[in-house]
Amino acid sequence: MKVKLENLSKRWGKVVGVEGINLDINDGEFVVFLGPSGCGKTTTLLMVAGIYKPSGGIIRFDGRVVNEVGPKDRNIGMVFQSYALYPHMTVMQNISYPLRLMKTPKSEMIERSQRVADMMGIGELMDRRPAFLSGGQQQRVALGRALVKEPELLLFDEPLSNLDARLRLSMRSEIKRLQIDLGITSIYVTHDQVEAMTMADRIAVMKDGQLHAYDTPTEVYDRPRTLFIARFVGNPPMNITEVDVSQTNGAYHASSEGLELVIPADRGEKAAAKGSVMMGIRPEDIMIDSEGIPGEVFGVEPLGRDHLIDVKIGDIHYYLLVDPSLNLKSGDRVKLGFNTKKCQFFDKKTERSLLWN
Amino acid sequence: MDLKLSTERGGIQSPSPVGVPNQSSKVTRLRSKLGAYGFMAPAVVLIVLFFFIPVIILFILSLSDLKSANFGTLQWWLPSNWSLVNYTKIFADRFFSKFLGNTLFYVLTTLALFNFGTALAIALLTTHINRRAGFVFRLMWLLPRLTPSVIYILMWRRIASRVPHGIINQFLGPLGITSGEDLVTALPWLFVIVVNGLIGASFGLVIFSSAIEAIPRDFLRASKVDGGSTLQTIRFIILPMIRWPILFVLTFQTLSLLTSFEQILLLTDGGPGLFRTEVWALRAYHLALSTESGNTQWGYGAAWAVILVIIGIGAAVIYMRVFKFDELVQEPKIDLI
Known part of the structure; x- marks a missing residue:
């Protein structure tokens, strides 16, 4: 099912939940709403679910306006952060609940619930109550309950945040695989950028009730549309620093204290028009280079496979990942090379990327 | 002192050789018990005074035939004047x-x-x-x-x-x-x-x-x-x-x-x-x-x-x-x- 949000807003009195969201979700697509807490991602999801009524704008399912359609008539399945498994019902009763509400004949109800439970690998737990299940099992029951009525749209509200790190990893790929197999259009809310990057076909990045970007994970990572996204996505985060960009003799130069970089024309042209801009460069795009710019190691954090080092050039700190065998220590002098083909430039006022349009 | 007390209580396997710490622990225990009873006392007094005693009097009254006609002459508190007549009367009431x-x-x-x-x-x-x-x-x-x-x-x-x-x-x-x-x-x-x-x-x-x-x-x-x-x-x-x-x-x-x-x-x-x-x-x-x-x-x-x-x-x-x-x-x- 296709979902379309047109200028969607939600306000409570003067408090703005979300403002002017425009979004197109294709049939079978897996879209992640990504943003810090309070950014409006769950509010938007609850409007799609029909639990919140929009204050403005339109929600369309396959072109049909559903603003006034109640959640029970939207044919959606939803997985909650708390799982929301009914504690007084067994696993079987929980999973079959949506079918029971549709007055499905009992034998069909049991058969379909059992089939979904088997698919989720919890087929032998049908008589248990939720309180006697592990977190991962509860998660599967919640998924089963969302899937049993074969919905046209699946909604996930931070479903993995209550699981431990290892289980989260395996459930992540399991949910993704399931979604591909079933081909159900899905919206997944999370504040975890790794979940967003790994699962999404497209990521809608939100902040303060507004949509900052709606791009593929690669675009979100390689060409973030706003300074906020540049800072929010990526771990360790992107280095951001203020530079002056100018054009001399047909070449573009970005300079700040102790730093002088030649940048490709396609990236530098718009920045040069602004003069003073914010430059972003990811830690993996800075490397030790004997031909590079001199600096001093300020701190070293061993991460196992790499060391994250903090190098000071002038008064500005740059973070980069280096080979642990280099055995760098605080105070060491190093020279840094910058992969300027991956430089980002942002307008200082609007904080918008100068690489787009 | 407190520390000693707690090890004393927990360590049953090592009986204390001298009586002194035992005695002091008894005193402390008694004191804490008295404290608890002290806090409960007002409530207990109220319940006894206004629930248990009235209920007992009520029960004794129910066994007697006290009424305004014999008030002052009937010694209703004496067991010799008690019977279950009132109860049979209830069920026999028209x-x-x-x-x-x-x-x-x-x-x-x-x-x-x-x-x-x-x-x-x-x-x-x-x-x-x-x-x-x-x-x-x-x-x-x-x-x-x-x-x-x-x-x-x-x-x-x-x-x-x-x-x-x-x-x-x-x-x-x-x-x-x-x-x-x-x-x-x-x-x-x-x-x-x-x-x-x-x-x-x-x-x-x-x-x-x-x-x-x-x-x-x-x-x-x-x-x-x-x-x-x-x-x-x-x-x-x-x-x-x-x-x-x-x-x-x-x-x-x-x-x-x-x-x-x-x-x-x-x-x-x-x-x-x-x-x-x-x-x-x-x-x-x-x-x-x-x-x-x-x-x-x-x-x-x-x-x-x-x-x-x-x-x-x-x-x-x-x-x-x-x-x-x-x-x-x-x-x-x-x-x-």
Whole structure:
């Protein structure tokens, strides 16, 4: 099912939940709403679910306006952060609940619930109550309950945040695989950028009730549309620093204290028009280079496979990942090379990327 | 000192060689016990003074034949004057079945229609509307309980009185629905039940609405997304989740209705006619404390009251054991994952 949000807003009195969201979700697509807490991602999801009524704008399912359609008539399945498994019902009763509400004949109800439970690998737990299940099992029951009525749209509200790190990893790929197999259009809310990057076909990045970007994970990572996204996505985060960009003799130069970089024309042209801009460069795009710019190691954090080092050039700190065998220590002098083909430039006022349009 | 004490208690395997630390630990233990009893003492004194002693006196009275005719001459406290005659008299009373029937009818009808039914309906209603409006609406239902009984009943008497004073008659009379007579006399049970029910509903209302509001919202959202209408969500999710508060209100209010009589006393005094609305507790009052009949039968009245006390204690035991009332008070029995 296709979902379309047109200028969607939600306000409570003067408090703005979300403002002017425009979004197109294709049939079978897996879209992640990504943003810090309070950014409006769950509010938007609850409007799609029909639990919140929009204050403005339109929600369309396959072109049909559903603003006034109640959640029970939207044919959606939803997985909650708390799982929301009914504690007084067994696993079987929980999973079959949506079918029971549709007055499905009992034998069909049991058969379909059992089939979904088997698919989720919890087929032998049908008589248990939720309180006697592990977190991962509860998660599967919640998924089963969302899937049993074969919905046209699946909604996930931070479903993995209550699981431990290892289980989260395996459930992540399991949910993704399931979604591909079933081909159900899905919206997944999370504040975890790794979940967003790994699962999404497209990521809608939100902040303060507004949509900052709606791009593929690669675009979100390689060409973030706003300074906020540049800072929010990526771990360790992107280095951001203020530079002056100018054009001399047909070449573009970005300079700040102790730093002088030649940048490709396609990236530098718009920045040069602004003069003073914010430059972003990811830690993996800075490397030790004997031909590079001199600096001093300020701190070293061993991460196992790499060391994250903090190098000071002038008064500005740059973070980069280096080979642990280099055995760098605080105070060491190093020279840094910058992969300027991956430089980002942002307008200082609007904080918008100068690489787009 | 404290540290030593705790190791002493825990380390049973190493008996202390000298008596001194043992003695000091005994003193400390005694002191902490005295502290606990000290804090409990006022409550214990009150309960003994105003519950246990009156109940014992009541029980002894119920075995005697004390009445205004032999007051001052009968030594009711002497076991030689005790017998079970009063109890056999209760069951032999010509109107026994009338009183029992009245009581059952009054308790069950008021409970079903108001103390449980209305309370649950209003609780569900006020938790499904705007929060503040719901709160105000619930507050209004507390008014009958907050109004002094005499004023509350006088108000109802005026509302139901005959033309030209009665408000109901003024509205319904011209429509031909009422004929202008005193409505409490015409429909005594209706008014007894409504008047009591409007007071009683607020108890369940407060308990139910706080229990409903304590249900995590995700459950209700999940039920809606799963395809549940409001009624289905109430039936399959909300009611099972508040089943403990429901049981509590049902049992507690049954007891409360069994023993309350002052509204009936003030409204109909058990009438009109012979015992039309006379319930068990009112019967006990009339026999033991009302001087209108000229002969106050303390002993016989006490026997009627003792039976209510026994039912009450029995119910208290059931609360504690079966419903685990103490746990119920500590935290809402809505089991969360």
